[in-house]
Every structure is written in structure tokens, then in C-alpha cells.
Amino acid sequence: MLPFSYLFLLFILGLLIVQFVKLQGIRKQLPPGPAPLPFLGCLWQLNFFQLNRDILTKFAKSYGDIYTLWIGSSPVIILNGFQAVKDGLTTHPEDVAGRPVPPFFRALANNKGILLSTGNTWKHQRRFSLMTLKSLGLGKRSMEYQIQEEAHHLVETFRETKGKPMNPSFALSLAVSNVICAVVFGHRFSTKDETFHQLLEAMDPIFKIGGSATQVMYDVFPWLMRHLPGPHQKALSARDFVCSFIKKEIAKHQDAGVPDDPQDFIDFYLAQMEKTKDQPKPAYDENNMIQSIFDLFLGGTETSSTTLCWALLYMVLYPDHQAKVQKEIDTALVPRQTICYEDRKKLPFTNAVIHEAQRFSNIIAVGLPRLCVKDTTIRQYHLKRGSVIFPNMASALHDPNEWESPLLFNPHHFLDKDGHFICPEAFIPFSLGHRVCLGENLAKTEMFLFFANLLQTFTFHLAEGTKDISLEPVQGGTLQPHYFEICAIPR
Secondary structure, three states, rough: OOHHHHHHHHHHHHHHHHHHHHHHHHHHHOOOOOOOOOOOHHHOOOOOOEHHHHHHHHHHHOOEEEEEEEEEEEEEEEEHHHHHHHHHHHHHHHHHHHHHOOHHHHHHHHOOOOOOOOHHHHHHHHHHHHHHHHHHHOOOHHHHHHHHHHHHHOOOOOOOOOOOEOOOOHHHHHHHHHHHHHOOOOOOOOOOHHHHHHHHHHHHHHHHHOOOHHHHHHHHOOHHHOOOOOOOHHHHHHHHHHHHHHHHOOOHHHHOOOOOOOHHHHHHHHHHHHHHHHOOOOOOOOOHHHHHHHHHHHHHHHHHHHHHHHHHHHHHHHHHHHEEEEHHHHHHHOOOOOOOOHHHHHOOHHHHHHHHHHHHHHOOOOOOOOOOOOOEEEEEEEEEEOHHHHHHEHHHHHOOOOOOOOOOOOOHHHHHHOOOOOOOOOOOOOOOHHHOOEEEOHHHHHHHHHHHHHHEEEEEEEEEOOOOOOOOOOOOOOOHHHHHHEEEHHH
16 A cells, blocks of 8 residues: 555645646637646746736737736736737726736725725726715816815925925825825825824835735735735735724714715715615625725825826936926916916926826836626637736837837827827826726826926925936836935025
8 A cells, every 4th residue: 555645646746737737728718828837827937926017028029919827726818018908908898897806905905995896896986986076076176276285285395395305205195195185084184294194104015015926925825825924914904004094084074974065075975875874785885985985095195196206206317308397387387376287288398298207107017907797809819707807007108019219208209290299099007998097187187286386396406426316116016216315496
């Protein structure tokens, strides 16, 4: 009789053979891609188990712009290049409007809210949030006034540095976050408020884990990672801190009672909960409210502030562009007038610089995954319900077929031969299809008003003694610049 150790090895070998044969059968039904290993998939071919833009683009050279990668035992369809991303997300947009809920997404959001939810939960929360934001002034002058107020506070924060070296990241986060705070909570926070600072600092571990090896490991081995220390535990703890803060704001609103004329997102949501409380399975409850606010706060702070941080870095690295922006503002606008969003039409080069900062920094890199909610077709490929799709957004914003100099910072990508502003179709930092960013108009207004006000008021230089600044991003859920310091010199 064979010893137990031999029987165990034979069992493992048989299991691997069965899994290998099963994988080969499934592969025939999917777009081409690198051969997966049993249980590990293609993880061993990824750079430290990370799904980053360079590796995905490299695979596309071998397998085409629509191909399959295996994350553990799960196949993922990669869309690479603008045309593939566009075809995948807009040919049958309703078919790919789902969101997979892998273990780490479930730990973060439990299929609640907007960003990481799917199915009817996502439909209800997104529709309600969009209607509420419009009721609160999204795209209207009332919202623009709030952003102008924050732009004024931001300018004063920079002025207080008196030209001394500073890293602009936190000041930008405070300003951008206060816009969404006014919308969601009904008030802004003092830039000196310690709790507000803690709230913004809690965002960091949540974004850092996005797309990291730790997140991939959590999704492949959740039963193990739940019991191990690491960045994932810090991210989940930070998420709990933010949600606790949100609960306190909700409690203040509940104590005050729901007003006849709702003034902020929480007012509207509490009114909706009251209106639907007698339904058999009400779609609006406190957990969904907390997660929706969390998503608005997270999405409404990090992306815009990080893009603005990159934009200021580009200005000090390309002083000719900075000077041209300032000359255009000085020529087109009356000194010390309040800049409004409509002024972008008088400032084509300034507008082009902001768009190029978005394109070139490409802070989202690989977009959030989509889920096929029904059988669908992308080009010649038939994908079954439940298939997971990853749109490589970086490959669209850096596509050599769409951009004259994709790997250079070049504002002329957004200008025609006469110097008028144009926006190429391949400019998709807010994604495409049914899950396009619902705060797109808010983000555009914020970035223009903050950037134009800062460049009108200050000239920016690198801090004295600063050595070479790397344009390679710090990897995470958003791609942030390495730490740098600049001086804001009043003009």
C-alpha cells in the first residue's frame, strides 16, 4: 500500500491536471491571451501581481486589443486602446453596466452605494444621486458660486505661504473636498479643522490599495487575507472611520428633522427613506445612504485634487506653458474679476492645458472592472453573462493612433490649427457608457476654476534645491505624483 504522502501528491497532481484541462476548454470560448496555470492563472506573469497599464499594453502587442487574462481561476477580458475601450463600453452599454463584487469590493462596500455596487442597488442609488445632485445645483450657477468661494479660500491658503516652499497636495484636497461637503453635508469645514484633516488623511490608505498586489491577493485568497495584517486592514479601518464620520453628520440631520425644503444630499436622502419606508423591500436605507455619501466623498475629492496637483507640477516643469496661460488670462479677463466657468471659452490655451493635464497624468490608469449582466458581443467575441471586463483607460488616453505625441505633455492635442479649443473623442478620463462618472460636470468646473484662479494670482517655481522630479506616478487606486515642493510667488 502506498504511503499517505504519495497518495496526497497523486491527489494534488490529479487536481492540477483536471484544472488544467478545464482551463483549456474554457479558453477556447474566450478572446486569446497568455496560458493560465491552474489556480494561479496569469498572476505569475504580472509585475508583483499588479494590473498596471504598462503590463496590459505589453500583452496587447502579443494578443490584440481585446484579450483574456486569468486572475487566479477567473478570466478577465482586457480592452486595450481607445477603439477597443469604446467598442466594449458603448456598443451594448446596458449589457456591460454591472460591477463585479469580488471579496475586497464586498469588504469595502457590501454591494451598497454607487461606485462598487451592481444590479438594482446600483440603478436606484445612481439614479437618485444624479437627480439629487441636479436639484442641488449641479451644472447650475448656484453650484458654481460654491466652487468660486472655495477657489477664493484656496488662493488665500497659498498666499499664506508667503512664497515659501510647500507641497500643494493637501491644500488642493481641502478645497476640492469642501465643495462636495457643502453638497452632501450642507456646510464646509474650516481648513484648520483637525477632524476634517483626519477625514482626508483616511482616504490615502483606501486609494493606495487600489489595483495593488494586496488587493489581488485578497480577491484570490480572501479566507487567508482576512486574518493577516497589512495595507488591506488599514484600508478597511480607514473606511470604518470615514463611515463613522458620515453617521455623525446624518445623526445631526435626523435630530434637526427633515426640512420642507431640503438643503443637501442627506436631507434629500432622509426624505426619500421616509417616502419609501412602507415598500416591501425599500431601496433606500441608512446603509445605502452612508455608502453613497462615502462614494461621493471619495470620488469627489481624490480625482480632482490629484489632477490639479499634477497640473501645478507640469506648470513648474514647463514654465513656457505657465507663462502662456498667464498671458492669456491677463489679456482675456479683467484684473481681479471673478472667474466663471463660462470664461473657459475665452481661454482656449488654459482649457487645453487643464485637459492635457488630465490626459497625460491619467490618474485612474486601469478603469474599474465592468460585469456583463447578460450575454453580449464585443466585436467578434461572444461573452457570457457574468464575464468581467477591464477597460485599460491609460491605453485610450495614451493611444498613439489617437494622439500626436501621446507620451509628451502637449496642450496642442486640444487645439486646432487656429488655436481654438477642441476635445478629441479619445479623451475619456471619466469613462464611457452607463457607468460614466456622475460628477463629470462638477469635476470639470472645479478644475477650471481652481487652476485659473491660482495661475491668475501666482507664478509657481520649484523650491530651491529641488533635484530631478520624476514624472513616474506612485502606484495606487489613483496615480499620484511623487512628493514635491513648489513656491507660489504672488504676481
